[in-house]
Amino acid sequence: MFGIGTQEIILIVLVVLLFFGGKKIPELMKGLGKGVRSFKDGMNNIEKDVNGSEEVSTNTEKRNNNR
Known part of the structure; x- marks a missing residue:
């Protein structure tokens, strides 16, 4: 692992x-876990927003082509 x-x-x-x-380490790990979870949630929300905006633009284009 990385030459260590x-x-x-x-x-x-x-x-x-x-x-x-010894008492602070579990608190640090808990905080680190919350930070990672928050980061992942944020990334998933961004991905959903991007995918949602693509679907909206595709649906709008379909409606405009049908007119």
Whole structure:
């Protein structure tokens, strides 16, 4: 994984534990999970808006061609 070995991962985990403590890490992960979920929801909403606007323009063009 990115050229990082087991020893480096263990060192990183220990440094994170020293900085934040054992009680803060679950709170940080919970906040990170909420942020990722919010980002995904936003991306899905944008995709729905884009697809919805394409459908509206296609339906409008069909109506105009039928006249």
